[in-house]
Amino acid sequence: MKDRLEALKVEALEKISAAADLKELQNIKVAYLGKKGPITEVLKGMGKLSAEERPVVGAFANEVRDGIQQGLDAKSTQLEEAEISKRLAEETIDVSLPGRPAKKGSAHPLTSVVEEIEDLFLSMGFTIAEGPEVETDFYNFEALNLPKDHPARDMQDSFFITEEFLLRTQTSPVQARTMEKHEGQGPVKIISPGKVYRRDNDDATHSHQFMQIEGLVVDKNVRLSDLKGVLETFAKKMFGEERKIRLRPSFFPFTEPSVEMDISCFKCSGKGCSICKHTGWIEILGAGMVHPNVLEMAGFDSKEYTGFAFGMGPERIAMLKYGIDDIRHFYANDIRFLKQFRNV
Ligand code: 2U9
Numbered sequence: 001m002k003d004r005l006e007a008l009k010v011e012a013l014e015k016i017s018a019a020a021d022l023k024e025l026q027n028i029k030v031a032y033l034g035k036k037g038p039i040t041e042v043l044k045g046m047g048k049l050s051a052e053e054r055p056v057v058g059a060f061a062n063e064v065r066d067g068i069q070q071g072l073d074a075k076s077t078q079l080e081e082a083e084i085s086k087r088l089a090e091e092t093i094d095v096s097l098p099g100r101p102a103k104k105g106s107a108h109p110l111t112s113v114v115e116e117i118e119d120l121f122l123s124m125g126f127t128i129a130e131g132p133e134v135e136t137d138f139y140n141f142e143a144l145n146l147p148k149d150h151p152a153r154d155m156q157d158s159f160f161i162t163e164e165f166l167l168r169t170q171t172s173p174v175q176a177r178t179m180e181k182h183e184g185q186g187p188v189k190i191i192s193p194g195k196v197y198r199r200d201n202d203d204a205t206h207s208h209q210f211m212q213i214e215g216l217v218v219d220k221n222v223r224l225s226d227l228k229g230v231l232e233t234f235a236k237k238m239f240g241e242e243r244k245i246r247l248r249p250s251f252f253p254f255t256e257p258s259v260e261m262d263i264s265c266f267k268c269s270g271k272g273c274s275i276c277k278h279t280g281w282i283e284i285l286g287a288g289m290v291h292p293n294v295l296e297m298a299g300f301d302s303k304e305y306t307g308f309a310f311g312m313g314p315e316r317i318a319m320l321k322y323g324i325d326d327i328r329h330f331y332a333n334d335i336r337f338l339k340q341f342r343n344v
Contacts, residue, residue: 001042001049001057008038009064016071022079029072039065109341110211110330113318114193117213120237121191124230126215129190131174133197134165139173144254145293157199159208167197172254175216175309179298186305187219193314204326211314218290218300218307224257227287227308235263235284238317242269246281255288255309266320275320282320285312 012032019025031037043061046054107115118128146153159167174192182188193213200206217226228247235243244264252258262283265276272278287310292302300307315327322341324330329337 001045002060005039005042005057005061005064008032008042009067012068013071016068016075019075019079022076022083025072025076025079032068033065033072039068106338106342107344108330108338109318109322109324109344110314112341112344113321114211114213114314117234117238117312117314117317118191118193120234121215124233126189126191129174129178129192130194131168131171131177131192133168133195134161135168135173137164137166139176140166140168140170143176143294143297144170144172145291145297146253150253159197159199168194169198170196170311171212171214172309172311175214176294176298178216179218179295179300182218182299184299184301184305186300187217188307189217189219191215202328204328207315207327207331209331210327212311213314214309214311216290216307216309218295218305220305222289222306222308224289224308227289227310230308231261231285231287231310235261239263239266239321244270247287250286250288252286252288254291254294256291258286258288261285261287261310284317284320285310287311 012028015028016025019028032039034040039061043058046057046061049057122128140158141150141153142148158169161167171192171194174194175188175190178190178192179188191213192215193211195209196212197209200208202208215230217230228245231247232245235245242264243266246262247259248262250258250260260283262281264270265273265280265282267273267275268280270276270280272280276282287308290307290309295302295305295307315330318324318330319327322344
């Protein structure tokens with residue numbers, strides 16, 4: 001029986017020594033030391049031994065089992081260490097490799113320009129007012145001195161949702177709503193940036209959806225010279241301190257008198273170039289004194305209060321400022337276009 005146990009130990013240790021991985025080692029353990037293994041079998045047969053032989057063989061069987069277990073433990077440690085060394089070698093990181101730059105987004109150029117304009121007017125004491133993009137016929141037209149059959153309504157084809165509701169064609173209804181909330185009490189000093197919608201065929205200079213920034217100041221003793229001062233400050237801050245401005249007479253139903261503002265060309269300083277179409281001047285915005293009808297409709301006494309208003313298209317401002325030749329670039333979301341404005 002001792003010989004059989006000795007042979008099993010030799011056989012097991014040989015197999016342990018040759019084991020290639022931990023799984024094979026586990027199989028060897030089950031095969032030799034498990035309940036159905038040969039050592040257990042040998043021990044089961046000890047009943048047949050004499051009383052003198054039994055403790056001797058029992059002690060030897062324990063010795064064999066311990067020897068195999070030690071062999072298994074030593075091999076297991078060896079295989080684990082080999083596995084760790086292999087993984088460490090495979091997973092070596094070359095810390096000298098240059099890092100991969102993280103992809104970083106940036107503000108859309110139109111957002112940058114709108115925020116620049118907002119900051120400029122905030123610094124002059126204006127606050128920002130917002131309103132709904134789905135408007136009523138009343139606030140979009142009627143309250144702005146454009147009654148139902150006014151010919152100026154033909155000037156802008158609109159997206160009507162029902163006879164009563166439409167997508168706003170300008171941000172002026174925001175100003176009309178704000179004035180109404182003031183219940184005839186000044187001052188009102190707001191700008192209203194936002195999206196507007198017009199039924200237009202998109203091309204390089206037209207988009208069915210675009211942005212507007214309008215401004216409105218209503219108070220006692222507000223004059224055209226105040227408008228001129230505010231607009232001149234805006235033009236210089238936006239396009240350079242050396243800019244000159246000029247106001248030309250114009251017409252809008254909601255302002256009287258109405259003007260259009262040009263700035264001296266920032267490219268040729270007035271000598272004439274392709275940007276200013278050889279006139280030396282670039283049209284930037286429209287403006288005027290708020291029409292008394294508009295003041296009255298919003299609850300202000302037009303004998304006591306006067307106001308000025310202006311409106312501009314930030315896409316046009318951005319196109320001029322950055323030399324962009326097509327309004328559709330702002331809405332195409334082509335990453336090659338957007339990337340160029342990373343540091344703006
Ligand atoms: C109220 C009263 C008056 C806003 C004004 C303009 C002149 C103007 C256009 C410029 C290019 C719009 O973006 S654009 O298409 N706007 O020329 N807007 S005065 O006048 C108002 C607004 C609200 C209650």
